[in-house]
Amino acid sequence: MSRTVVRVEAVEKVVPTAAGSLVILDGIDLEIKQGETVAIVGASGSGKTTLLGILAGLDEVSSGRVILVDEEISSLDEEARAKVRGLHVGFVFQSFQLLGSLTALENVMLPVELRGDTLAESQATELLAKVGLADRIDHYPRQLSGGEQQRVAIARAFASAPTVLFADEPTGNLDTQTGDLICDLLFDLNREFGTTLIMVTHDGRLAERCARTIAIAAGQIQA
Amino acid sequence: MSLSLILRLAWRDIRSGEMGLMLVALLVAVGTVTSISLFVDRLQTALVQESSNFLAADRQISSGEKIPQAFTLAAQKRGLEVAQTLVFPSMVFAGDTNQLVSVKAVDQGYPLRGNLIVGDVPFARGAPTDKVPEPGTVWLDSRLFPAMNVKSGDLIEVGLAELKVARVLVAEPDRGGSFFDLGPRLLMNLVDVPATEVVQPGSRLSYRLLLAGAEDNLEGLKEQLDLAPNYNWVSIRESSPRIGRALDRAESFLLLGGLLGVLLAGVAVGLSAHRYAQRHFDHVGVLKTLGATPKQILYGFLSLLLLVGSVAIVLGLGAGALLHVIIIELLGNLISVELPSPTARPFLLGATTGLICAIAFAMPAFIHLKDISPMRVIRRDLGQSPASRWISYGAGIAGSLVLLVWYTNDLFLTFWTLAGIAGVSLVFGVLANLLLRSGRVVGMQAKSGWRLALAGLQRRRSENTAQILIFGLAIMLLLVLVLIRTALITEWRSQIPENAANHFVMNIAADEVDGVRQLVEKRATQGDFLYPMIRGRVIGVNDISAKLWQDGLQRERGGSRLTSERNLTWIVDPPESNAIVEGQWWAEGTVAPQVSLEADYAKSWGISLGDDLQFDIGGQQIMAKVTSIRTLEWESMSPNFFIIFSPGALKDFPATYMTSFFLQRSDKRFLNELLTAYPTITVIEIDALIAQIQEIVAQVSQAVELVLGLVLISGCLVLVASIQASKDSRMSEHALIRALGGSRKLIGSSLAAEFLLLGAFAGIVAVFGAELTVGILQSQVFNLSASLHPWIWLLGPVAGALIIATVGLLGSRSLVDTPPMMVLRGLN
Numbered sequence A: 001m002s003r004t005v006v007r008v009e010a011v012e013k014v015v016p017t018a019a020g021s022l023v024i025l026d027g028i029d030l031e032i033k034q035g036e037t038v039a040i041v042g043a044s045g046s047g048k049t050t051l052l053g054i055l056a057g058l059d060e061v062s063s064g065r066v067i068l069v070d071e072e073i074s075s076l077d078e079e080a081r082a083k084v085r086g087l088h089v090g091f092v093f094q095s096f097q098l099l100g101s102l103t104a105l106e107n108v109m110l111p112v113e114l115r116g117d118t119l120a121e122s123q124a125t126e127l128l129a130k131v132g133l134a135d136r137i138d139h140y141p142r143q144l145s146g147g148e149q150q151r152v153a154i155a156r157a158f159a160s161a162p163t164v165l166f167a168d169e170p171t172g173n174l175d176t177q178t179g180d181l182i183c184d185l186l187f188d189l190n191r192e193f194g195t196t197l198i199m200v201t202h203d204g205r206l207a208e209r210c211a212r213t214i215a216i217a218a219g220q221i222q223a
Numbered sequence B: 001m002s003l004s005l006i007l008r009l010a011w012r013d014i015r016s017g018e019m020g021l022m023l024v025a026l027l028v029a030v031g032t033v034t035s036i037s038l039f040v041d042r043l044q045t046a047l048v049q050e051s052s053n054f055l056a057a058d059r060q061i062s063s064g065e066k067i068p069q070a071f072t073l074a075a076q077k078r079g080l081e082v083a084q085t086l087v088f089p090s091m092v093f094a095g096d097t098n099q100l101v102s103v104k105a106v107d108q109g110y111p112l113r114g115n116l117i118v119g120d121v122p123f124a125r126g127a128p129t130d131k132v133p134e135p136g137t138v139w140l141d142s143r144l145f146p147a148m149n150v151k152s153g154d155l156i157e158v159g160l161a162e163l164k165v166a167r168v169l170v171a172e173p174d175r176g177g178s179f180f181d182l183g184p185r186l187l188m189n190l191v192d193v194p195a196t197e198v199v200q201p202g203s204r205l206s207y208r209l210l211l212a213g214a215e216d217n218l219e220g221l222k223e224q225l226d227l228a229p230n231y232n233w234v235s236i237r238e239s240s241p242r243i244g245r246a247l248d249r250a251e252s253f254l255l256l257g258g259l260l261g262v263l264l265a266g267v268a269v270g271l272s273a274h275r276y277a278q279r280h281f282d283h284v285g286v287l288k289t290l291g292a293t294p295k296q297i298l299y300g301f302l303s304l305l306l307l308v309g310s311v312a313i314v315l316g317l318g319a320g321a322l323l324h325v326i327i328i329e330l331l332g333n334l335i336s337v338e339l340p341s342p343t344a345r346p347f348l349l350g351a352t353t354g355l356i357c358a359i360a361f362a363m364p365a366f367i368h369l370k371d372i373s374p375m376r377v378i379r380r381d382l383g384q385s386p387a388s389r390w391i392s393y394g395a396g397i398a399g400s401l402v403l404l405v406w407y408t409n410d411l412f413l414t415f416w417t418l419a420g421i422a423g424v425s426l427v428f429g430v431l432a433n434l435l436l437r438s439g440r441v442v443g444m445q446a447k448s449g450w451r452l453a454l455a456g457l458q459r460r461r462s463e464n465t466a467q468i469l470i471f472g473l474a475i476m477l478l479l480v481l482v483l484i485r486t487a488l489i490t491e492w493r494s495q496i497p498e499n500a501a502n503h504f505v506m507n508i509a510a511d512e513v514d515g516v517r518q519l520v521e522k523r524a525t526q527g528d529f530l531y532p533m534i535r536g537r538v539i540g541v542n543d544i545s546a547k548l549w550q551d552g553l554q555r556e557r558g559g560s561r562l563t564s565e566r567n568l569t570w571i572v573d574p575p576e577s578n579a580i581v582e583g584q585w586w587a588e589g590t591v592a593p594q595v596s597l598e599a600d601y602a603k604s605w606g607i608s609l610g611d612d613l614q615f616d617i618g619g620q621q622i623m624a625k626v627t628s629i630r631t632l633e634w635e636s637m638s639p640n641f642f643i644i645f646s647p648g649a650l651k652d653f654p655a656t657y658m659t660s661f662f663l664q665r666s667d668k669r670f671l672n673e674l675l676t677a678y679p680t681i682t683v684i685e686i687d688a689l690i691a692q693i694q695e696i697v698a699q700v701s702q703a704v705e706l707v708l709g710l711v712l713i714s715g716c717l718v719l720v721a722s723i724q725a726s727k728d729s730r731m732s733e734h735a736l737i738r739a740l741g742g743s744r745k746l747i748g749s750s751l752a753a754e755f756l757l758l759g760a761f762a763g764i765v766a767v768f769g770a771e772l773t774v775g776i777l778q779s780q781v782f783n784l785s786a787s788l789h790p791w792i793w794l795l796g797p798v799a800g801a802l803i804i805a806t807v808g809l810l811g812s813r814s815l816v817d818t819p820p821m822m823v824l825r826g827l828n
């Protein structure tokens, strides 16, 4: 039996609003094993993004416990959570989120550099070649199309060899064809690196490719 | 983050212009301070030197008694230069003529500051010399040549000594002061004085020890000697209070100007740093999702700030020095004084200013970056918590405080400037908010461009209130500076108007008056008033003999006596430069004899209002009651009298008359003509003195203009920074409007309308603030009378609207031209 990389116990997320407090997540329990591919689905506004943020240690819980790769991140401060993210987590976002002032290659090398290591340039180039951008390594994000930017983002996500890869609607900003291409890349690399993939999506076909689907409605997991 | 990564990010930011405005703002702050203080530093030294000419030294010790040798030795021990002078009145004989002159005997060192100007022909221009009369020779004022009918090489008798007339004395640096009591000058060597045997105990002598050297040595000497009351320590401020005052005010102004320049640049730094930080929120969010810890973010961005700050400081110091050299070059032919070489202080000041600006104005924005939530990456609406804004305002205010106190060394000025700005911000924040609200009512029926603009202004009301305040503050500070500068320069110029009388004629006999007047009117501009002058002396006070009265005071008076013969006059109306401080000026048609005394004169002889004075005038005696006490501007270039009589009292005494006129330098030979025609009259030339004062005023005015110019640059920078800072939120809005089908023209006109309104509002705020601040500064700091300036009431809002619309539209041209898609995709 493979080990648990994500464990969530009775997580609640409540935010104060002008009209009183708003419960976004309402008692979430969840366990995800090493190597799983999980799709989180649900209507818009159901709390998917909030849950993803909490799983990845980007956001804090109101109550409950979150354990990510043996670290109880719900009791860590931002400084320590950042270290955990740097070591174990990769991200792919709906809006790509490349740094505009760095080239494609530099963007890919960034996470490892932040960790204090250096990624051999050849390795980064190789990753970019894997996503089909071997000839675009010195281009800046603004010189790339949306699909190409997302491919750079995928290369960047795998550059630090993460344990868990989080993706928030990775194809949401792309046309169907490009979306499929991105999807293929994501699953291919995932298989190659043995990464756990946790993805929020609207896209039914994308969800089908995941081994497991978690449906959320009104901040609760549907049976 | 690793250094190489930081360097790379910094370089990219600089190259893409992200860091540009902040770099420029820091650079301007450093450059402004460096160049202003370089210039002020050097100009001040030069001005102090120039004004030292009025003393012929940096300081003097004056006394009616011989200056002890110990003083000289103590001064020399401190490395000070010393020289001695002795002034006394004496009768001089040449052939069968005689003349009362003011003898000045000097040693080799005289003058320590400034130059003697000598020539060989009377009433001609002379040339500077570094010599003094050789032993056995004398130099004479031009007017003594016709008066005594002597020429160069003739012998004259001073006391028992026979001395040879060598040259014409055209000007001496320390001639100013109360020139009406002086006779024409005779300059001789100090070694000849014993032979004259005129220096007897009890003669009217004025000894002076001239001192020059480093400021701390001079002050040290003053402390060490701890002078007894019969020795006077004289500095430029005491001896020429008017010049001292002009210098004080100029110093305050330059200080104020530099201070405002720094504040404005600081605001620009703060604004651009905030924009930079704001544009990096996403950037930081991404870095954080990639595992960058808050600490790494903090150190990374602080190193980046340090890097940019250092670059700005180095460039700013260079720019400041360059600017200073250019200014000196431009003013080269205007500034005749040799500027001393600069000290390190301005550079230190510039560098520290840059550092403090970076820390107080830019750093808070950078520190916030560490608190950006990584969730921002998936949820865009996460902004900055309002609490952190107060932290950055607090830091900005604290930084300003440190900067100002340190820069001006003046808590009063700093406190009131800051309090003024804070008060004005508070009041006008509310006012600006109200103005923005009122826009809605008017805006309802407006054309579409205006409606769009008003809607935009309303929607971002707090943002726009801040912007109006910043624009308003910048415009206000500039207005304050312009108004103060104008007031100062007008005041300086009015003290010595162009074509002010620069020659005085005394001893005009009653039957010569018409002749002199005709001659003067033909060749020069005539002064408007002929004062009657009658020689007379006080012989009694309240029926006590003047001698007894004087002895009763037991006061050392350095040779001057109550019973000395003085110039008396009578006039109907009080002279313009006089102010009555006690009693009342006489009514027209007063018959009983009354006198008006100068305040210091009255005080030093213990005479008060209501006392009866007995005078001896040409052997006749007359009693008069003291009915008023006056103060007077000793240095106003008009005749001053200690004792003035009411018209009835002296009418029947034989009088001579005095008048004044303006004479061009090139017409000086007229004096020869005048004196040849009327050999008994006395001409006093003060044109050299006036020229000297005008020179100083001109230089100070230039310095003031320069500071104004530099501060203007800072002000413009604030405008640009502020417009840049608001560009992003405007950008997304206008892109949306364009995407929805708005034409470029609509966007352009709505932007123009928005900026016009912002500018006009800012102008209104600025006018209020400026009037308030100028009023306080004029009355509290510059001792000028406060007044309103109606001409700025319209100019402020109109100029504000035009300037901000121009800068704003230029600054957001890209906003109109960018295709909407680019903006929506968030690529820039």
Ligand SMILES: Nc1ncnc2c1ncn2[C@@H]1O[C@H](COP(=O)(O)OP(=O)(O)O)[C@@H](O)[C@H]1O
Residues within 6 Å of the ligand: A015, A016, A017, A022, A024, A042, A043, A044, A045, A046, A047, A048, A049, A050, A051
């Ligand atoms: N910080 C917050 N403050 C207020 N409401 C929030 C906040 N974060 C999320 N929400 C609300 O919580 C709900 C769930 O949000 P989200 O997780 O983004 O939903 P999903 O990703 O499933 O569309 C939404 O209604 C959203 O408006």
Ligand SMILES: [Mg+2]
Residues within 6 Å of the ligand: A048, A049, A050
């Ligand atoms: Mg979502």
